[in-house]
Amino acid sequence: MSTVVDQQDIKREKILEAAYQRFLHYGYSKTTMNEIAGDLSLSKALLYYYFPDKSQLYIAVMRKLAGEYIQNLESELNQANSLRDAFAAQVDIHHNFIVKNYNFFDFFRVNEQNLPDTIWEIIAEIRNSELTLLSAAIRIEEQKGHIKPVESPEQIVDLLIDALHGVRVSAVAHKKVMFPQKEHLEEIHTKRLLLLDIFIKGLMY
């Protein structure tokens, strides 16, 4: 009965996985539907049976990654027992996510100006999850009396996430690029942890 649906889901997953590998290694524009189909020994037409078009396939992969990211964040934040730990976990998970999928996001760097609405929705979803989870962490710390009650934890989290986003490589004169290069990511990570310390201290009594 539901095995039909199961089978369909399994095939769908396989396509998503193959597509992910291609996108990760070669980026969106250098990946063809033929190649994805070839990797699975399927006809290209079948991909269109499961996904309406190439961009929807990419977005579906993206959505899956986002889901995993959020789930990961959720379980790690549950284990954190201080505000500092919670944010540090967020920074780490975010860092790993970017490092692991760096090439996958070629799509972003290329289309930069006009990303499809659906992508923005996924970004918003991730941001909202971060906002909700981290705001909760702030409220807990408030109740413990470690930090002074803030009128809007969401606002604070929003601000901190923005600030963390801003941290880039230090030598402006040497970077010459708007997007961080892969080799800079470690340096960025270190700086973010420092920012985090100062910021959280700024929230305390």
Add this chain to the structure above:
Amino acid sequence: MSTVVDQQDIKREKILEAAYQRFLHYGYSKTTMNEIAGDLSLSKALLYYYFPDKSQLYIAVMRKLAGEYIQNLESELNQANSLRDAFAAQVDIHHNFIVKNYNFFDFFRVNEQNLPDTIWEIIAEIRNSELTLLSAAIRIEEQKGHIKPVESPEQIVDLLIDALHGVRVSAVAHKKVMFPQKEHLEEIHTKRLLLLDIFIKGLMY
């Protein structure tokens, strides 16, 4: 004797001013050398007598703006009598600079990926001035005993400037652009001042 040089400098200044107006209103690519020459009732060839090419002219204007910005920053920071005031002044001046010259920076948004080295040098120069001036402000505050001595004020300033850069409009889902739009600048400004407060408090005892 030096009146010859003076005359030349005056003409050069006039060209810079006319070029600035054109670049400001129409952006780099929509401004022609003919138009700049026309505004001054000069021949285009004369522009090439004073400047080697169009991009060098643009860069010269840019350099002039940067110089004014730095001078402005320097005089304002001299008047500031707290770390908070100093940074607030920096944020304000930076904000006004961007708002006033928003269209001038079209060049940046278009060429984004590969800006000429000279531009990066100017950016680095600005950053270095900010670094030097604000680090001095930190050292003063240290001596006053208001904040705990930091091993490297430069590092702290660098971090804060990065963090301030990261502050963007809040509604990620609505923005849909990598570069902030003009209408968002006020919102960004407000958020930066809030970040500033928390950050500076995080530096204190």
Add this chain to the structure above:
DNA sequence: AAACTGACTATTTAAACAAAATTATCAAAT
């Protein structure tokens, strides 16, 4: 000699088109 120009050349951009690559569709087969 320094400042300047008109007329010229060189380069870049834009438009139009064709060819190739790739996306997307669909009738037919399993």
Add this chain to the structure above:
DNA sequence: ATTTGATAATTTTGTTTAAATAGTCAGTTT
């Protein structure tokens, strides 16, 4: 319901040409 080969539609790439603009230079003016 799932899958495919053949085909259509679209996008990308490369080429040509014309127009716009950048850039040069011999020669004129101050």
